[in-house]
Amino acid sequence: MGSRVPRGRILRSRTVPTNSELPRDHACLIVNGPDQPGVVAEVSALITRHGGNIVTLDQYSSNPQGGAFFQRVTFHRPDLAVALPDIEADVAATLGPLQMQWRLTDQSIPKRMAILASTSDHCLLELLWRHRRGELPVTIPMVISNHANLASDARSFGIPFFHVPSQGPDKSEAEAKILELVQGNVDFIVLARYMQIISQGFLDDVAVPVINIHHSFLPAFIGAAPYRNAHERGVKLIGATSHYVTKDLDEGPIIEQDVARVNHAMTAADLQARGAFVEREVLGRAVKWHAEDRVIRHGNHTVVFTDRP
Structure with a gap:
């Protein structure tokens, strides 16, 4: 249909x-x-x-x-x-x-994009900066975070900020508050390093696409310190992946990926800084392509019509 x-x-x-x-x-x-x-x-x-x-x-x-x-x-x-x-x-x-x-x-009507973030600011600031420069065909009705440290960053761009704490294994109360904020007010949601697992119930209820960004070490380097673990293994290539969120953690249809070379002389902090740069670029492109209706989901993969190979 x-x-x-x-x-x-x-x-x-x-x-x-x-x-x-x-x-x-x-x-x-x-x-x-x-x-x-x-x-x-x-x-x-x-x-x-x-x-x-x-x-x-x-x-x-x-x-x-x-x-x-x-x-x-x-x-x-x-x-x-x-x-x-x-x-x-x-x-x-x-x-x-x-x-x-x-x-x-x-195409004259920009899509409404809500951003969810935690404590890391690099992906959030990248989207806010691109939006202010007119590089993303979106409006940003709100930034939502489970921490309060990014409030001044969001508000400095003139974007409303909402603090919705999420503690403990039961995320239902936090998800209910987020749903109350976004339902009917957004066309899609971006997880800009929002370090919370999204439930299937939330995805069903919100009923709009949700885009995530993560490092490409998964599943080889999982946990709280993937860059440190990757450094200990002596990796020579790092990267990032942006994908649609599904009930299967980090296994949704991929929109964009990219990589960067690293070497033995780089510290774990160096890897993290290089990785943050790649994450910003990948997420920025994925959001732009989604907002421009360039992405077609088909099963668990995508067709993305861009000028990139």
């Missing part, structure tokens, strides 16, 4: 930093389903008959004979807001018989 951004959750009053230019009258249509002849032609004809002009088109097939098909197309249509309901109805009527799933978004 087709899906779209619920009409009640599109807020025309959302604002982004003044140095950010979101494309007006541009839409993005994501399509995926069983590969078959004619899908590209149907999508192109649909856009044309509604007066749209295709700006970019990316597609991928896992196998042209019985495989899965993925497509991301952006198009310009004057007065898009007026035409969008008719376009959505046509997309549903056209792609439904082809058993294709779809998502249609107005």
Whole structure:
């Protein structure tokens, strides 16, 4: 079945930093389903008959004979807001018989992103800085943390900060408070080194994508001191992984990864500093691509349409 951004959750009053230019009258249509002849032609004809002009088109097939098909197309249509309901109805009527799933978004509307953090500030500050520079097509309604030490950092960027303590094995009270803050107010959540395990119940109730970042030492170097453990093993390569959160810890669909070379002369602190840099870069790219509707989830992996190899 087709899906779209619920009409009640599109807020025309959302604002982004003044140095950010979101494309007006541009839409993005994501399509995926069983590969078959004619899908590209149907999508192109649909856009044309509604007066749209295709700006970019990316597609991928896992196998042209019985495989899965993925497509991301952006198009310009004057007065898009007026035409969008008719376009959505046509997309549903056209792609439904082809058993294709779809998502249609107005690219002038930034997604609302909540950030959850703990005590480490590098990933949080990276996102806040990119947002202030207009590099992320998002608004940030709130930062939530189980510690209070990052409050001044968030508020210095003009972002509301909420302290929700989470202590002991039972996280239900903290999760309930977080749900109260985010439900209906955000389109996705980013765990910017939020050092708490997210329950399946929370994921079910929040009903929006949750993106996480962690070092790529998992599962080889788990625990509270992965960089120290990696240093003791004499690793020569470190990295970071950003992925969607699922009930299986650190095993959700991967969005982006990167690595950096290290050597024997580097201390555990050196590895941690280099790792923090990679984590910031990887998370920044993953958030940007998700916010730009470049990521299609398929089972436990993703198709990501970017200009990177």
